[in-house]
Amino acid sequence: MxxxxxxxxxxxxxxxxxxxxxxxxxxxxxxxxxxxxxxxxxxxxxxxxxxxxxxxxxxxxxxxxxxxxxxxxxxxxxxxxxxxxxxxxxxxxxxxxxxxxxxxxxxxxxxxxxxxxxxxxxxxxxxxxxxxxxxxxxxxxxxxxxxxxxxxxxxxxxxxxxxxxxxxxxxxxxxxxxxxxxxxxxxxxxDHPDRSENLLTRVAPSRDTVVLVTTRSHHSEAVDVACAYLSADEVIRVGGAGYKILCLARGVADVYCYPSPGTKKWDTCAPEAILRVATGGKLTDFQNLPIDYDDTENVENYGILATRESEYHAVCSERLFGGGFCRWKELNERR
Missing domain, CATH: 3.30.540.10 (Fructose-1,6-Bisphosphatase, subunit A, domain 1)
Known part of the structure; x- marks a missing residue:
């Protein structure tokens, strides 16, 4: 750093x-x-x-x-x-x-x-x-x-x-x-020349199901529990924090969930800005707190919860944190 x-x-x-x-x-x-x-x-x-x-x-x-x-x-x-x-x-x-x-x-x-x-x-x-x-x-x-x-x-x-x-x-x-x-x-x-792929002209697919994107290489019990709490119909496991957040902006997924420490502020700053400006999406850590990018001493995020639409973030937050944050801390300590 x-x-x-x-x-x-x-x-x-x-x-x-x-x-x-x-x-x-x-x-x-x-x-x-x-x-x-x-x-x-x-x-x-x-x-x-x-x-x-x-x-x-x-x-x-x-x-x-x-x-x-x-x-x-x-x-x-x-x-x-x-x-x-x-x-x-x-x-x-x-x-x-x-x-x-x-x-x-x-x-x-x-x-x-x-x-x-x-x-x-x-x-x-x-x-x-x-x-x-x-x-x-x-x-x-x-x-x-x-x-x-x-x-x-x-x-x-x-x-x-x-x-x-x-x-x-x-x-x-x-x-x-x-x-x-x-x-x-x-x-x-x-600057993508294909209108069907360009973020500004692409039409997000219409669906009645919830698609969740999460980690491929850092699988854990906490990830499985979070996916179950969010009742996702489909789970995409893929690498790269930037790619996962872009999946939300492109409408490929509805929610990105990673309930454990590991991602850093350089993983989230640019794609979070794009998600919010492009779609009105919302990203917090897994304590349901906004990431403070002015704090350069602590660069690690305690997990990520991001949604394509800010209103859906409130729904996911209630499902995940309605019973408090302690369950995620306990699951991560068992890793």
Whole structure:
């Protein structure tokens, strides 16, 4: 994790533009590494490198790993943001040294040109109230085993503790990747050319059933109990926090439930902003509390409960927490 000290002021539109541009550039790095040696290493429970090169079977069984793509993408995004916005608070999943930071020119006007540029008014705020969360490669396990539709570059922008804006880039969607970005009060944008897949024009499937999406690699008794409490008709088990939240935004699923610690704020900041801005969805932790992104000392979330529609979140909360939170704490302590 890397965090920079607070600064003076920042234009959120310029910051978002730079983040969109850097996510695409990081996507190029991720694709390039995939064509050669991945530089695979295992991580321990604290996220530190162990020096061990895991086998493919160990990766598939759930060993936490990092690749050269994770580190190179982190160095590019972090190095460029620090150069463009000195003093910006930044929290990244990967730890890279000063020699590995790579600043590249970034476009401060990208969202003006690609979005409704003529309608944009500058949004300059106190930089000390902004935190940027970087997940340079969400879905590393899936990246290694070849399930690359689940791979994302994610950069979230929090303002006054709330997931306020963000970008998710899918490097392996189409020839040059797909990028979705948003900002509170401005809107959500998707560069996917197919109207049936584009987040803004896609028609969510109509159904009378409840579809729940949850973890594939961290199965537990708590997950099974939560799924039962929510009375889901269908359960999708898949990797990547970003992909699961995007399943809600796309209407593929109605609720994302993960009742245990494990996800981090860089996993949720960008996709939470997109979920809320695109569909009016809602995301909390598994104590039914909003995630405080201004707190950079505690980056781990106590689980996730997210729904495509905010009203349905209240229904799920009553089913899960009506009897109190203690049952989930007890189940997790038995893991």
């Amino acid at each position: 890397c965090e920079m000290p607070g600064g003076a002021a920042v234009d959120l539109f310029e910051l978002l533009s730079v983040c969109v541009d850097l996510s695409m550039k990081a996507g190029e790095v991720v694709r390039e590494v995939a064509r050669g040696e991945m530089g695979l290493h295992a991580k321990d429970e604290h996220g530190d490198l162990t020096g061990v090169v895991p086998t493919l079977n160990e990766v598939q069984s759930g060993v936490d790993v990092v690749t050269s793509a994770d580190l190179l993408a982190q160095g590019l995004i972090e190095g460029s943001l620090v150069c463009e916005f000195p003093g910006l608070r930044l929290v990244g999943e990967e730890v890279v040294g000063a020699d590995d930071l790579k600043a590249v020119p970034a476009d401060r006007s990208l969202v003006f040109r690609l979005g409704r540029g003529g309608e944009v008014q500058r949004r300059v705020v106190d930089m000390s109230e902004v935190v940027v969360y970087v997940d340079p490669l969400d879905g590393t396990r899936e990246y290694v085993v070849g399930d690359r539709k689940l791979v994302f570059v994610m950069i979230g922008i929090s303002y006054r503790g709330v997931a306020y804006a963000g970008v998710v880039h899918q490097p392996f969607e189409g020839e040059c990747g797909r990028t979705i970005w948003c900002m509170e009060g401005y809107g959500c944008f998707d």
